[in-house]
Every structure is written in structure tokens, then in C-alpha cells.
Amino acid sequence: MDIRIIGLGKMGLNLAYNLLDHGYKVSGFDQNSGIKNEFEENGGQFYSSFEALMEDKEQSSVIWLMLPAGEITNNQVSSCVQAMNQGDILVDGGNSKFTDSQKNGEKAKEQGVYFFDVGTSGGTSGAREGACMMIGGDAEKFEEIRPLFEALCVKDGYFYCGPVGSGHYLKMIHNGIEYGMMQAIGEGFNLIHHGEYDYDLAGVAKVFNNGSVIRSWLMGLTEDLLQEDPDLKDIEGVIPSSGEGKWTAEEMLRQELSAPVITQALLARYASVDEEKYGEKVVASLRNQFGGHEVSKK
Numbered sequence: 210m211d212i213r214i215i216g217l218g219k220m221g222l223n224l225a226y227n228l229l230d231h232g233y234k235v236s237g238f239d240q241n242s243g244i245k246n247e248f249e250e251n252g253g254q255f256y257s258s259f260e261a262l263m264e265d266k267e268q269s270s271v272i273w274l275m276l277p278a279g280e281i282t283n284n285q286v287s288s289c290v291q292a293m294n295q296g297d298i299l300v301d302g303g304n305s306k307f308t309d310s311q312k313n314g315e316k317a318k319e320q321g322v323y324f325f326d327v328g329t330s331g332g333t334s335g336a337r338e339g340a341c342m343m344i345g346g347d348a349e350k351f352e353e354i355r356p357l358f359e360a361l362c363v364k365d366g367y368f369y370c371g372p373v374g375s376g377h378y379l380k381m382i383h384n385g386i387e388y389g390m391m392q393a394i395g396e397g398f399n400l401i402h403h404g405e406y407d408y409d410l411a412g413v414a415k416v417f418n419n420g421s422v423i424r425s426w427l428m429g430l431t432e433d434l435l436q437e438d439p440d441l442k443d444i445e446g447v448i449p450s451s452g453e454g455k456w457t458a459e460e461m462l463r464q465e466l467s468a469p470v471i472t473q474a475l476l477a478r479y480a481s482v483d484e485e486k487y488g489e490k491v492v493a494s495l496r497n498q499f500g501g502h503e504v505s506k507k
């Protein structure tokens with residue numbers, strides 16, 4: 210089975226190399242033609258336009274998208290399903306919102322194309338060496354592409370979840386959990402860093418990661434970064450977010466359930482990017498007005 214990948218960024222390129230390692234013929238398109246040489250030296254075939262990629266009729270019927278979530282992916286799905294044949298398979302391996310995937314699945318179905326929404330985890334190293342994937346789509350058709358997931362993922366690292374939407378729904382919740390776990394690690398290390406004992410912080414992460422209840426890949430990564438610079442002096446405490454935490458919180462509200470840890474982790478990120486701190490200025494000023502309490506002036 211040959212694969213055409215659209216979007217050869219960090220994740221797409223590593224997945225492509227992973228497939229090439231497993232003997233698949235991989236071609237791809239990306240707007241950045243700067244990666245052409247590297248991709249081709251590694252065995253891929255690069256196309257500089259979507260049209261050129263689709264024109265090559267020698268290629269197989271599986272197209273794999275690894276694009277930024279939202280408009281870019283949704284538009285690409287529309288272009289793909291128009292250009293594909295009935296029975297072809299379209300995979301969205303990006304971090305799309307599950308409701309977008311449901312709509313994209315409908316668009317594909319109208320053209321007789323099978324759409325799979327695949328939540329991909331494990332970062333760039335996972336994409337290269339063995340990823341984790343959560344897959345939604347037609348159960349019967351999935352059997353045709355199961356070998357792809359056997360090749361791309363670590364042992365027991367893929368899961369057929371159910372109909373279109375269920376793959377990205379699960380990845381969304383996975384990322385909500387990821388937000389909460391990272392926030393807890395950050396808060397714990399903040400307390401240790403400011404506490405009364407002068408711990409070797411990389412040593413702390415190391416012992417936490419060996420035999421303890423909280424051992425994890427994230428703790429291993431924490432050890433790596435604290436080994437490099439325990440004071441993190443070159444890092445700004447600003448935490449962007451690309452949407453999955455927000456969607457998890459929206460889902461919590463929709464279901465009228467409570468997920469305070471995940472939600473608080475999201476709010477901590479929002480607070481970290483708010484440089485203006487207008488709300489805090491209002492509170493500090495009010496406190497000054499009613500109680501004469503000191504306000505720190507710039």
C-alpha cells in the first residue's frame with residue numbers, strides 16, 4: 210500500500226520516514242518545497258502542488274493529512290474528496306476538533322470516500338519511532354489500513370475507537386489530561402524550587418521517575434530539562450495552547466460535568482499569556498481605594 214501525505218511538517222515528515230522504514234512507498238506534498246531534497250534523499254517522492262500529487266495515478270488510494278487543525282485541514286478535506294475516487298481512504302492524523310471531523314466525515318461520505326479521524330500522540334519522536342493513535346471511522350474498512358497502524362505505532366499503541374469523530378474526541382480528552390498532568394508537575398516543582406531545601410531538581414525528577422507512583426514520560430522529560438538548566442533562566446513562563454484543552458473544557462460545560470483540574474490547567478495557560486494583567490490592575494486599585502492598601506506602580 211502506498212501513502213500520499215499532505216503536510217510534511219515536523220509530524221508529517223517523521224511519520225513519512227517511519228512508513229518508509231517499514232517498506233511503504235511514500236509521496237507527499239507540502240507548501241514548503243525547502244524539504245524536497247531531504248525528503249527525497251530519504252526515499253520519499255515530493256510533489257510541489259496538490260494537483261501534481263493527485264495527478265499521479267500510479268499512487269495508491271490512501272491520503273494522509275498532517276496539517277494544522279481548523280480551516281486548513283477542513284479546506285484540504287474538501288479538495289481531497291473532490292479529487293478522490295469512490296472507495297478511497299482519507300485519513301486526518303492532525304489534531305482536529307472532533308466536531309470538524311464529524312463534518313469532514315460527512316463531506317467524504319457524500320463522495321463515497323472513507324474518512325478516518327486519527328488522534329496522534331507521542332510527539333515527533335513518537336511519529337518517527339513509534340506513535341500512539343486513536344482511530345475513528347468505518348470498522349470494516351479499517352481492516353484494510355490496520356497494517357499501517359501496526360507499522361506506525363508502538364506495540365499496543367493504536368486503538369480503533371468507533372465511528373468518525375471518536376478518534377479526535379479521544380485525543381481531545383487525552384490532551385485535557387495532558388494539560389492537567391503537566392500543570393501538576395509544574396506546580397509541584399515550583400513549590401520545591403522555592404522551598405527551604407536546596408534540592409538537586411534534576412535528581413528529584415529522576416527519583417520521581419524511578420519506581421514512584423508518578424513515574425512517567427513527562428517526568429523523564431522534566432528530568433532532561435532540569436538537567437540542562439535547573440533555573441530555566443532562558444525560558445519565559447508563557448504557555449500557549451492550540452485548542453484541545455479549550456475544547457475539553459467546552460465539552461465539560463456541554464455535559465454539565467466537573468473537570469476542575471483540566472479547566473484550571475487551561476486557565477493557568479491563559480493567565481500566563483496575558484501580559485497586560487488588566488484584571489489584576491483593577492483588583493489592586495479597588496483594594497487601594499477601599500482600604501488604602503499599597504499599589505505597586507510601574
Ligand SMILES: O=C(O)[C@H](O)[C@@H](O)[C@H](O)[C@H](O)COP(=O)(O)O
Binds near residue numbers: 384387449
Ligand atoms: O499527544 C501529543 O503528542 C501532544 O498532545 C501533541 O498532540 C501536541 O504536543 C499537543 O497538541 C500540543 O497541544 P497544546 O498546544 O494545546 O499544548
